[in-house]
Amino acid sequence: MSDFPWVRFFPSDWLAGTRGMSAVETGVYITLVATMYERGEPIPEDQARLARLCGASNSAFKKALDTLIEEGKITRVNGGLWNDRVEKEKVYLSEKSEVARRAGKMSAEKRKQNQEAEATPVQRPFNGRSTKPEARSQKPEATLSSVAAPPAAQADFDQLQSKLTEAVDGKIQPHGSFVVGPIAELMANGVSLELDVIPV
Structure with missing residues (x-):
């Protein structure tokens, strides 16, 4: 292939x-x-x-x-x-x-x-109640792509968009902008913007 x-x-x-x-x-x-x-x-x-x-x-x-x-x-x-x-x-x-x-x-x-x-077992004291501060029924933590960005996060997205646009000299095709949510998630997982994303 x-x-x-x-x-x-x-x-x-x-x-x-x-x-x-x-x-x-x-x-x-x-x-x-x-x-x-x-x-x-x-x-x-x-x-x-x-x-x-x-x-x-x-x-x-x-x-x-x-x-x-x-x-x-x-x-x-x-x-x-x-x-x-x-x-x-x-x-x-x-x-x-x-x-x-x-x-x-x-x-x-x-x-x-x-x-x-x-998988770690929940420690239960003598009264049988969980010592974990959070209950299993709580909603999972939201990710950047699953919620609307608050104003501060929107500013971070705008700054990321600006850095990416600058890296390609403004020549973005076909839509003229980047979808920054997935890139922000990669960065949250330890991927470096300067070392890993911008060179590509």
């Missing part, structure tokens, strides 16, 4: 980046990039095979490839043909996966601690 079962695709970036290209150049470009994502590594420069893959004649493929290399869309590397955006996405997905792995590990540890705490 591919290392890239999905990738971020921004239509406005794609249209801007391919404006002025011929239909053949655009078709060759997207097919080569998709193949790089599928392989997760540079593709060997076997022009006859790649021309067939792109559905182009050898001469049309060679002309399109020369243009793409000249414009910096495709680069020649030791392993064959490569694309800088594919490399960036590879790093992005790797970092995102690492953050999710850490968050999952911390969540599992917290669940285990909660289960151990709940």
